[in-house]
Amino acid sequence: xxxxxxxxxxxxxxxxxxxxxxxxxxxxxxxxxxxxxxxxxxxxxxxxxxxxxxxxxxxxxxxxxxxxxxxxxxxxxxxxxxxxxxxxxxxxxxxxxxxxxxxxxxxxxxxxxxxxxxxxxxxxxxxxxxxxxxxxxxxxxxxxxxxxxx
Numbered sequence: 001x002x003x004x005x006x007x008x009x010x011x012x013x014x015x016x017x018x019x020x021x022x023x024x025x026x027x028x029x030x031x032x033x034x035x036x037x038x039x040x041x042x043x044x045x046x047x048x049x050x051x052x053x054x055x056x057x058x059x060x061x062x063x064x065x066x067x068x069x070x071x072x073x074x075x076x077x078x079x080x081x082x083x084x085x086x087x088x089x090x091x092x093x094x095x096x097x098x099x100x101x102x103x104x105x106x107x108x109x110x111x112x113x114x115x116x117x118x119x120x121x122x123x124x125x126x127x128x129x130x131x132x133x134x135x136x137x138x139x140x141x142x143x144x145x146x147x148x149x150x
Contacts, residue, residue: 008068009119013092016115017099020108028105035104044098051091055080059088068123075135077142085128085146089119124148 007015033041058081059066062074066088080087093116100112128148131139 009089009092009123012118013096013115016096016111020096020100020103020111023107023111024103024105027107030106031104032106032109033101033104038102038104041098041100041102041104044094044101046098048091048094048096048098051080051087051094055088055091068127069130072131072134075131075138075142077146082146084150085143085148086124089124090149093119 056066058076058079062076064073064076065071084090093112096115097109097112100108128143132143135142
């Protein structure tokens with residue numbers, strides 16, 4: 001496990017949003033998303049929170065741990081997991097990206113892209129290997145039929 005992945009995604013999201021705000025205030029570089037268009041970021045944030053909550057409930061219903069890199073007891077394939085293999089991560093990206101759009105500056109959007117890369121490379125790729133080891137062909141078939149993100 002890498003150093004970055006020892007910190008959980010919600011904490012990384014919080015750090016990313018604080019970094020966005022600080023960078024936006026100190027070195028915004030340029031505004032890419034002007035007001036009032038930037039208010040669309042609130043809708044993305046709300047959608048992200050809803051996706052996280054809905055996905056967490058699916059994990060709870062399946063009685064499988066939600067913590068990254070913990071051995072899964074079940075392969076969740078219902079709810080949002082029918083359309084995305086990672087709706088919790090997708091929700092987190094929407095939350096962070098929504099905050100970036102709300103701020104509208106280049107630096108905040110760069111942080112959002114960085115958060116996406118951290119999730120993809122620091123969590124998802126490793127978790128996919130663990131799920132394939134744990135569930136074998138069932139996970140391989142799921143991976144073939146459902147996209148990683150959307």
